[in-house]
Amino acid sequence: MKKFDVIVIGGSAAGLVSAMTGKAHYPDKSVLLIRKEKDALVPCGIPYIFGTLDSSDKDVIPLGGLKKAGVEFKQDEVVDVNREEKVLKTASGEEFQYDKLVFATGSTPYKPTWLKGSDLENVFSIPKDKIYLDAIKEKFNSMKKIVVIGAGFIGVEVSDELNKIGKNVTLVEVLPTILGRAFDVEIAERAQEILVKRGVSLKTGVAVKEIVGDGKVEAVVLENGERIEADAVVLSMGYRPNTKLAADSGLELNKLGAIRVDSYLRTDDKDVLAVGDCAAKVDFITRKSTPIMLASTAAAEARMAGMNLYNLSIVRTFIGTVAIFSTAIGEIGFGAAGVTEEEAKRSGFEVMVGRNEGVDKHPGTLPGTKKQFVKLIVAKDSEIIIGAEVIGGESAGELINVLGLAIQNRMTVTELYTTQIGTHPLLSSAPTKYPIIKAAECIVLRKGCKK
């Protein structure tokens, strides 16, 4: 039986980063990564294989980094974990002994088995599975009308990409707005406007009653009676942690079905860690369990786990999910960090809100200038920033990282207001009107801020 110091199960973002970080910090330890899939896809790149990338081959995470880091790789499926003996069994019949084990088994699309017709032919989901995705991409070629159910990030991005390649796309969401977990209504509405302008047909605030068809999908029927013709349906109703293997090995799961971990990413077995979508998460602000799954969170957890495999460090602990999102619809970027105003209130915070709209270059007469909008959510008692949302051009992705860092550093709104920033005509807003600073100012002034 082969023995490794560290074995990582799963090889997407969380698995790869924990294996490589572990090896980097403990170069004398042998590290093995086992995963089912030959090729792992860049998870956030998946919606783009349908249009912008036009091929899943362009979205493969190369294994070169893993090999270069000195991590061994095996394509196989772990079918049993015996924690008492510290032994794994794989589908191919091999056994491996481990000293430290990391679960990075990811998540799979939620299947609404209660939804009539969800088992019809041409009802698809978006798993992180290259072979499956290649097959549906191929099928889409001969299809025109596609209904996407669920308007989280995956649903919105897939809709926009399918629309981009000429499909007739209808996106259905039961909540009042799209991207409702990340954005307050006022921002989500702007995203909707753009999406609709680009050609996606949008149905919000309405549930799907059933998917109908004779063997194959023919249409989606909504609760309000509306019938939408469909050659295919894409279910994008969230993901669930892959934790059967962990549960079977006796590890404790939380209510959401994720593996319980502490802030060193250890499970209740001190030699077994869990990272990424399969690991339980606590929100940095609300301290509640959160189902938010992000590759960036996964990578941060994985780094922490890799570092803490053998020697714990009090300065290398996971502080909870800050939930920094970004996306782009056409040329417009959207970002969010921390909690929305709505979530903050629902969680029991008294908040102050600041808003500012400016431009992403200066002067705004420069070609390619886009509007830039910032919303700040600040806890009333401490004046600490607990949430932020932005709209802008291509720089919106890093702009939200500025605010994500402010949230993680527990900066007060006055600290943000008095912060120095760098600006340049072609790259950012004006120093006199930088929307982050102006949004902070309107809170500091207690004047109330315009919408």
Place this chain on the structure above:
Amino acid sequence: MKKFDVIVIGGSAAGLVSAMTGKAHYPDKSVLLIRKEKDALVPCGIPYIFGTLDSSDKDVIPLGGLKKAGVEFKQDEVVDVNREEKVLKTASGEEFQYDKLVFATGSTPYKPTWLKGSDLENVFSIPKDKIYLDAIKEKFNSMKKIVVIGAGFIGVEVSDELNKIGKNVTLVEVLPTILGRAFDVEIAERAQEILVKRGVSLKTGVAVKEIVGDGKVEAVVLENGERIEADAVVLSMGYRPNTKLAADSGLELNKLGAIRVDSYLRTDDKDVLAVGDCAAKVDFITRKSTPIMLASTAAAEARMAGMNLYNLSIVRTFIGTVAIFSTAIGEIGFGAAGVTEEEAKRSGFEVMVGRNEGVDKHPGTLPGTKKQFVKLIVAKDSEIIIGAEVIGGESAGELINVLGLAIQNRMTVTELYTTQIGTHPLLSSAPTKYPIIKAAECIVLRKGCKK
């Protein structure tokens, strides 16, 4: 004699922001802004009036904001300040009484009077003066060969813009590299490569001996004997604070000729403040006097001054110049914050340096993907981040603001390494390889980092 509670002298970034912030925080006070110029230009936009904007009219700071804020405006020149009587005299003969006075008198281009030929016709500089700039822009129309002397940000940006509109541009710099104050050699060299590729002829590490011509400029002669034919010369050898008025009123200047201020931006007269290019600056990291002039620093100081006009606040103090720069050459963005490695060492820091090169989208197969390079400079004793430099695409301007915030928050390299970031295929690098995190990792691992 008219009386105002607050009078601000000067109406570029620092003057406008201090007047408006003061009025916002003290709405019952009357605020007057006096400036010589009818139109003030967005200072960082000035190089772009020659090409991208193609008109200084597009670079004017509108006065609407000032009026809307309730600040009175007067176009006039203050010629005398009597601090004992608290009275100003203007060129038009008016007198104004003030309670609080703010100097925001800016800076003017350094004139190398020692340089032979610098007084010839068609030797220009780049003052923040719309009328002058319009005149030289007009003259450039009939000129082909332009030599720019001094490769700081203004020199580089003006060269790139003049090159863009078809001029034959030679940029001369006495230091070994361009942009040497903001960037270490390795980064500056990349900027040089791009600038040269775009068509600017570059002469670095060589001084100008003289400018020659019979009345009008004909050529620039370098110390190495080389002669560069020129229809015009642009001197961009830095700026000097406009402080004659302040000095005449008896205010104390520092060695660099700037008005001494404390961290509330007050001069040695408690009712007189100074902000922006005319105010003395201390570097946030080295704590040395610094001649760095940035509109973003000016705006931050101005906010602080406006807030502290009447009621001081210990949480609203200026911490020193963090010196966050950004620029773009073609489609490539450059940013710097804090100190360079070279400056850190020269100032007495023992440092650790981390580097990482990735891409600004992910997967890197996406159209429009640019390389993204990050260099971190970390103090060896405390492991606090004291400097950062980046190269990237359009998001480089906000990426350096992420690092600027890390520096201002005195984050350690481990704190940065364990930070959560948000990523998106179209907007940023991959979560697994985010160059800021990877540059921090190579320092944490003490492995030495590749160039």
